[in-house]
Amino acid sequence: MPLQVSDYSWQQTKTAVFLSLPLKGVCVRDADVFCTENYLKVNFPPFLFEAFLYAPIDDASSKAKIGNDTVVFTLYKKEAAMWETLSLTGVNKEMLQKIREKSILQAQExxxxxxxxxxxxxxxxxxxxxxxxxxxxxxxxxxxxDMKESERIKATKELEAWKECQRKAEEQKRIQREEKLHQKETQMEEERKNLKHKSLPRNSSRYLATEGIMITLIFSGKVSPFGETSFSFQWLHKQAEARRAMNTDIPELCDLKEEEKNPEWLKDKGNKLFATENYLAAINAYNLAIRLNNKIPLLYLNRAACHLKLKNLHKAIEDSSKALELLTPPVTDNANARMKAHVRRGTAFCQLELYVEGLQDYEAALKIDPSNKIIQNDAEKIRTVIQGTELKS
Structure with a gap:
């Protein structure tokens, strides 16, 4: 049973009531104050103070100040008038209980x-x-x-112009080769005509060597002396056509020079395009190099850097993962490349807001190069973002 507090003091004006209530040595934080327009309660075990106010107050603007073992209330009256008492008198317990319950319900609402x-x-x-x-x-x-589309159009035009230039150069070379072959065939045809008029013994043989190909001429009474030679020229022509048809499985190679069919040359070309911020053209160069040789990890690593610049984040993750797959086993010679692959994949993860996965890659990069201050700072920033996300959740 709580002890009712009766040694309080109060004063009033027409608009306000000033109530001072001692806390009797109780800690301030243990005091529980509850106030509505008709009811005031202060609970500080084992003591309890209740007041069923004489008239309604404006509980929203009324104030309570706790300090020096005392609670001082400033209660503003709804109607300006002098009260006869602080609390109602002559009211039965049942009515007081209703006022108390009504006040609690109002406070809850x-x-x-x-x-x-x-x-x-x-x-x-x-x-x-x-x-x-x-x-x-x-x-x-x-x-x-818009920027990507503009770059794509620009890179496409540059690539098409370059390919057209290469196609014309290759076409010119092809015409020159055909003319040279035609000249040789004409020369050999003249030699055949000259030999036709020479007298050769029956059942004899002669060997004619032309460009390393041995053609046997067999003469008899029923067989044309130069039938074999004519057949061999047709075979040579077919071989030339077959050589021209080489590399058709990769259409992009048909119009390229020999040095441009080298993956290393294409890699260097892509690096130069990347340095000039022509990322789409650089990707095209790396793509062709990968078609020629898909076992060079630096091609995937460099293409991942281009995709990062163009915000192709999923492609950047794929290329970084492929580079790491090819950079096995992990040795000292490929440590720098493995570190870059982890950082680029981690950066793509973070830009996709997959911070946990991104932090794993940065920590893997730190295991390779623990003294790298830039990676240390970036990893710490990612940890801060993760912690902030968890706190917000």
């Missing part, structure tokens, strides 16, 4: 309304923030897409 209003305001703020972020992201995405 106001608390519920305040919570709902706060939640509604929070939802509105979140909606506004989300709309603003989506608008900004859409503008950025549109800007990036």
């Amino acid at each position: 106001r608390a519920k309304e305040a919570i709902e209003a706060k939640a509604a305001a929070k939802r509105e703020d979140q909606k506004y923030t989300l709309d603003a972020m989506m608008k900004i992201e859409e503008e950025e995405r549109k800007k990036i897409e």
Whole structure:
């Protein structure tokens, strides 16, 4: 049974009531104050103070100050008048209980309304923030897409012009080769005609060597002396056509020079294009090099860097993973390449907001190069983002 406090003091004006209530040595944080327009309660075990106020007050503007083992209330009256007493008198316990219950219900309703209003305001703020972020992201995405499209068109035109130039050069070479072959065939035809008029013994043989090919001429009474030679020229022509048809499985190679069919040359070409920020053209060079040799890890690693620049994040992850797959076993010679692959894949993960996966790659890079300050700082930033996300959740 709590002990009722009766040694309080109060004063009033027409508009306010000033109530001073001793806490009797109880810690301030243990005091529980409850106030409505008709009811005031202060609970500080084992003591209890209750007041069923003489007239309604404005509980929203009323104040309580706790300090020096005392609670001082400033209660503002709803109607300006002098009270005869602080608390109602001559009221039975049943009526007081109803006032108490009604006050508690009113307080609960106001608390519920305040919570709902706060939640509604929070939802509105979140909606506004989300709309603003989506608008900004859409503008950025549109800007990036326009830039990518412009770069793609520019790179495509440059590549088409380059391919057209190479095609014309190759076509010129092909015409020159055909003319040279035609000249040789004409020369050999003249030699055949000259030999036709020479007298040769029956059942004899002669060997004619032309460009390393041995042609046997067998003469008899029924067989044409130069039938074999004519057949061999047709075979040579077919061989030339077959050589021209080589590399047709890779159409891009048909119009390239011999040095341009070298993956290392294409890799260097892609690196130079990357240095000039022509990322789409660099990707095209790396793509062709990979078609020629798909076992060179630096091709995938460099193409991943291009995809990062163009925000092709999933492709950057794929290429970094392929580079790491090829950079096995892990040895000192490929340590730098493995570190770059982890950092680029980790960067792509973080830009996709997959911070845990990104941190794993940065930590793997730190195992390879523990003294790298830049990677250390980036890893610490990612940890901070992860911790902030967890706290927010």
